[in-house]
Amino acid sequence: MSSARLLPGMRVLKVRRISRDTEDSSALARQGEELDAATEEGRYLVAGEVEDSTVSGAVNLDERPKLGRWMKDPLWHEWDALMVTSLDRITRDQHHWDRFAERCHKGGKEIVCLDDPALDIHTPTGRMIAYIKATQAQEYREAIVKKRKNQTQYYRDENLWGGGTWPFGYRPVLADHKGKQRYKLIIDPVTGPLIREAYERIAEQGWSMGQVCNDWNARPRHLPECHAIGKEATAVCVCARGVLTSQDHQRSVNAEGNKPGAKTHIKGTKWTTSTLGKMLKKPVLKGVAMHKGEPLLKDGMPVRWADPILTDEEFAKLQVAVTNLGKYRAGIKPNASPMTGVLYCPCGLKMYENSSPAKLNTGEVREHKYFRCSSWSNGTACRFSVSWPQEELYEAAEEAFLSKLGEQEIVERTYVPGKDNRQQIKELEAAMENLSQAIAQATSAVTVTALTGTMERHAANLEELKAEPFVPGRWEERSIGQSYRQKWAAMVTWKERGPFLRKAGFRMFPVGSPKGPSAVGLITPKDLPERADGALQGLWDPSEGEEYESGAFAAFQALLSSLLEEAEERRELKEEKYRSDF
Secondary structure, eight states, rough: OOTTOOOOEEEEEEEEEEEESSTTHHHHHHHHHHHHHHHHHHHHEEEEEEEEEEOOSSSSSSGGTHHHHHSSSGGGGGGGEEESSGGTTTTTTHHHHHHHHHHHHHHHHEETTOOOTOOOOOSSSHHHHHHHHHHHHHHHHHHHHHHHHHHHHHHTTTTOOOSSSSTTEEEEEEEEEETTTEEEEEEEHHHHHHHHHHHHHISSSSSHHHHHHHHHHHHHHOOOOSOOOOGSSSSSOOOOBBBHHHHHHHHHHHHTOOOTOOOOOOOOOOOHHHHHHHTTOOOOGGTTEEEEEOOOOTTTTOBBBBSSSHHHHHHHHHHHHHHHHHHHHOOTTTTOOOTTBBBBBBTTBBBEEEEEEOTTTTEEEEEEEEEEEGGGGGGGGOSSSSSHHHHHHHHHHHHHHHHHHHHSSEEEEEEEEEEOOHHHHHHHHHHHHHHHHHHHOOOOOOHHHHHHHHHHHHHHHHHHHHSSEEEEOOEEEEEEEEEEHHHHHHHSHHHHHHHHHHHHTTTEEEEEEEEEEEEEEEEEESSSOOTTTTOTTOOOTTTTHHHHHHHHHHHHHHHHHHHHHHHHHHHHHHHHHHHHHH
8 A cells, every 4th residue: 555645766664563572473474564565566665674573662762672773863864754554553652653743744754554544744634633543542552551450460469470481490371260261380390390409409419500500501402303493493403402591491382382472482591600590599489479579478478379399498598508609609710729718828818729831850841730829919928938839738638637537527517597577577567557547547347347357467477477576597517427538538539629628617728848838737617716796616607708717817826836846747757758768
């Protein structure tokens, strides 16, 4: 369909838009077919084609991802007429329309709506009619928005799933709800067990989030054959690897179910520690409903909209483990030495792994590996030996650890999170006070009944919370039935041993000469003095940063004199053995 105001050869900008991918995804194709036919019939030149998918009609034209570029210089001068299938494809906001139509009128540009060939922005009557249509489009949009808000609130009140990206670990299924088919969340048979796996590995087995991500990204993935290319593809090829992220898993399920209008193109996004960390911190893993990133509360208590994957206690334990992962590795790079954060110079600063080429008398060049005091990085000379041979230091560290702790049974420290319900109690008490005033002022029996029911629920919740208003967190110790020697033997390399020592709170200080440490001062959490706040002796938290390291250094200084004597004895024995060998 052509317009009498357009002449052959005029430059036409073809514009398509839909609000959502789920808005009958063929709508964009149908718009394109109509626009193509109109430009061909009118023998117009196509200045450009604009497709804004999943863009609301309430978004200003200048701010749209694709169309916005044509509203500015220099592209503004590259077209003579803007063509759409209907006016609401331009905008559903009357103010945006008024400004845009006025700008086109002053700029001598045409606006062509194929479903209304008589639309003319260059006459007062035409502009008035167009404004009325834009107003009707806005009213329609506002009605849709209001309907969606009401629907969202209803779903929220009824603990139903309102749509969107599935929470990882869950998926929606149709279920009967008050005689109608509605979506409810259930634990997903694929991703639900992955949440349990991540919990057990991080909270129970001491895995890092990086290890979990690497494992998930490397796993083989078997999906249906891909018979199409690009966005039309329903899956990726069978040789793809990696556990699917939340959105990709949703796309995969949509593809298998041939759900019309749903996103099915799997992007192959990789897991990162940031993505995994955010996912593991969400209370939705307990089945708690979320709203704007926060747990949804009803009568002062979290709303449960699904069965929990993790219990409240497991979720709390996971949060402690995830938080401590960052603390244990504070200031430690991913590729750092296994002994970083474990090995300290006698001056109290951290030691780092380093290497340099060394030329032997034979002319052969070998790599000299050593640990170096971090004092060199700030230009301050350490009063002790600056570097220590790496191999000898590892041997001395192993000997010190096994001789001191080898036969002792490992005692595992577990943090039991506390509870702090004081803020919730305060909020509920304030809510009950407001309800009391509302009941006193109510004139309707129905209103009084509703308010009284709410107040009774508040009172029941308040009584439950007041039973334990505040319970401080605490550390518990239990034997795991394994000695340190057995644990050490099970760890083959220092890549396993170093992180184990660091997380367990062990700190090591070499004592000896630059040619090799004669002894290593091993400091354990039990060697640290009692904390000033009255905590039980020995229950220092290794994640407490400088405070813990200062305590470890003080304990080392107390042992230093005896270690120096021991180092001197070992030096003399080595010299005696050296003389006897020759």
